[in-house]
Amino acid sequence: MNWLINLGANTLSRLSAIGNASLMLWGGLFAVPRLKNIPLIIQQVYVVGVQSLLIIIVSGLFIGMVMALQGYTILVNYGAEGSLGPMVALSLLRELGPVVTALLFAGRAGSALTAEIGLMKATEQLSSLEMMAVDPLRRIIAPRFWAGVISMPLLALIFSAVGILGGHLVGVDWLGVDSGSYWSIMQSTVDWDKDVINGVIKSVVFALVVVWIALYKGYDAIPTSEGISKATTETVVFSSLAILGIDFVLTALMFGIN
Amino acid sequence: MSKILVDINKMHFQRGGRVIYDSISMQVKKGAITAVMGPSGIGKTTLLKLIGGQLYPDGGEVLFQDENIHQMSRKRLYDVRRKMSMLFQSGALFTNISVFDNVAFPLREHTKLSEEVIETIVLLKLEAVGLRGAAYLMPNELSGGMARRAALARAIALDPDMIMYDEPFAGQDPISMGVLVKLIKELNSALGLTSIVVTHDVKEVLTIADYAYILADKRIIGAGTPEEIRNSSSELVQQFLQGNADGPVPFHFPASSIQDAFLGAT
Numbered sequence: 001m002n003w004l005i006n007l008g009a010n011t012l013s014r015l016s017a018i019g020n021a022s023l024m025l026w027g028g029l030f031a032v033p034r035l036k037n038i039p040l041i042i043q044q045v046y047v048v049g050v051q052s053l054l055i056i057i058v059s060g061l062f063i064g065m066v067m068a069l070q071g072y073t074i075l076v077n078y079g080a081e082g083s084l085g086p087m088v089a090l091s092l093l094r095e096l097g098p099v100v101t102a103l104l105f106a107g108r109a110g111s112a113l114t115a116e117i118g119l120m121k122a123t124e125q126l127s128s129l130e131m132m133a134v135d136p137l138r139r140i141i142a143p144r145f146w147a148g149v150i151s152m153p154l155l156a157l158i159f160s161a162v163g164i165l166g167g168h169l170v171g172v173d174w175l176g177v178d179s180g181s182y183w184s185i186m187q188s189t190v191d192w193d194k195d196v197i198n199g200v201i202k203s204v205v206f207a208l209v210v211v212w213i214a215l216y217k218g219y220d221a222i223p224t225s226e227g228i229s230k231a232t233t234e235t236v237v238f239s240s241l242a243i244l245g246i247d248f249v250l251t252a253l254m255f256g257i258n
Numbered sequence: 259m260s261k262i263l264v265d266i267n268k269m270h271f272q273r274g275g276r277v278i279y280d281s282i283s284m285q286v287k288k289g290a291i292t293a294v295m296g297p298s299g300i301g302k303t304t305l306l307k308l309i310g311g312q313l314y315p316d317g318g319e320v321l322f323q324d325e326n327i328h329q330m331s332r333k334r335l336y337d338v339r340r341k342m343s344m345l346f347q348s349g350a351l352f353t354n355i356s357v358f359d360n361v362a363f364p365l366r367e368h369t370k371l372s373e374e375v376i377e378t379i380v381l382l383k384l385e386a387v388g389l390r391g392a393a394y395l396m397p398n399e400l401s402g403g404m405a406r407r408a409a410l411a412r413a414i415a416l417d418p419d420m421i422m423y424d425e426p427f428a429g430q431d432p433i434s435m436g437v438l439v440k441l442i443k444e445l446n447s448a449l450g451l452t453s454i455v456v457t458h459d460v461k462e463v464l465t466i467a468d469y470a471y472i473l474a475d476k477r478i479i480g481a482g483t484p485e486e487i488r489n490s491s492s493e494l495v496q497q498f499l500q501g502n503a504d505g506p507v508p509f510h511f512p513a514s515s516i517q518d519a520f521l522g523a524t
Contacts, residue, residue, distance in 0.1 A: 075467065123353070124346045124347070124348050125348060125350050125351075125352055125353075127307075127312065127346065127350065128344065128346055129311075129312050129348035130312055131312070131339060131342070131344040131365070132339070132343070132363070132364045132416075133336040133337070133339040133340045133367075133368065134364075134367050135336070141366075150319035198350075233376055
């Protein structure tokens with residue numbers, strides 16, 4: 001009978017965690033935004049967005065280069081190396097851009113957010129904000145959330161753009177694909193709504209999920225060193241799994257059923 | 259307005275199935291320093307969080323200026339919290355901004371004062387705790403005692419009616435402790451504050467307190483002026499004052515007897 005009790009207790013605690021996380025989202029995010037908080041959001045865009053640029057640009061460049069290399073060796077067998085441009089562009093815009101950016105973002109910025117909030121909790125900074133009649137959900141959580149939601153789609157677009165340039169570098173400059181066909185076939189194949197906008201929608205959804213998980217895990221962390229370490233790990237693991245799972249669903253909805 | 263600022267009435271509180279407070283009542287008089295003493299782990303910080311409305315009791319009521327803290331709307335609670343202030347054990351300074359900005363924080367959040375006025379107020383508050391020279395240091399550059407004084411300057415920035423001190427003397431060297439004792443006493447009379455000091459440093463706090471409560475075993479085991487506490491005939495109170503390891507407050511956390519535990523008698 002013990003496993004039944006454990007199952008019940010586990011289910012209840014999961015459900016109450018989801019409830020608490022939703023309350024946090026509600027309390028912090030859907031409150032009327034105040035003008036005073038805009039500088040805070042800008043500051044956080046710098047921390048989570050601008051400071052993630054290096055890892056995003058370097059990863060985008062290398063992924064674009066590898067895709068061009070792999071794509072070329074396969075396409076050249078069929079004499080179709082001219083289609084290298086659309087292949088690189090479509091895979092980046094539809095899939096790799098949003099997904100890899102979200103995974104990198106979860107590791108780079110998500111874990112940092114969890115650790116920061118968790119430590120603020122452990123050092124009683126959140127409590128002291130409350131006692132100063134300042135709502136930590138509005139002052140601390142909300143600016144970080146919006147900063148993440150603003151930053152991630154932009155990072156994903158930068159990732160894709162740099163990846164396409166990396167593909168050009170390997171495909172055209174090194175392997176000798178015609179530059180004109182790389183760009184012109186890409187231009188005629190890639191559709192603004194279907195490919196670019198759908199990619200942006202994906203990364204907005206990933207941003208919501210990753211930042212929400214990161215902030216909730218920090219806010220809910222047990223305020224000890226083990227607690228924060230566990231919360232940080234969970235942020236990265238849960239975010240990554242959520243990104244991959246949601247990506248499948250979104251892809252099926254956007255590209256799968258025609 | 260009545261002379262009682264905080265009135266705790268038959269409050270009951272439990273956490274994780276463990277009873278922390280079993281129907282306790284206490285009153286904090288306006289303008290006085292009230293000490294709440296008790297052994298570590300008794301939930302003294304919890305008491306302050308209950309008064310501040312961060313935790314909710316399972317029974318009874320907590321009145322602040324004759325208003326029930328736990329039945330207020332969120333907005334009203336936030337308004338009331340501007341009149342109370344809390345000094346956390348760790349200081350809880352924001353580590354990413356300087357001491358000056360820490361003290362200016364509540365002013366910038368809650369008032370529309372110009373930066374020049376804020377600067378004047380902040381420097382005056384820092385002067386009061388003797389840290390004007392440290393205004394532009396970061397919190398990690400301060401010693402423990404200085405951090406607590408900086409946090410005290412922040413706590414008085416908005417001129418509250420009441421300050422709650424959570425273990426202000428814990429882990430302080432004798433000089434810092436003396437400084438803090440003096441500050442609490444002086445601020446209380448100079449600013450017309452009401453102070454609640456939660457601590458286990460009995461000797462220090464009894465020198466400045468006007469009234470004291472001793473908490474142990476989920477209840478209040480003694481109350482009175484420092485003089486009455488010192489002369490109390492209660493064994494519990496005397497054990498606490500003299501710091502005896504065992505007595506009415508047991509040395510052991512409640513457990514089955516050691517014979518049962520080792521010999522497996524069930």
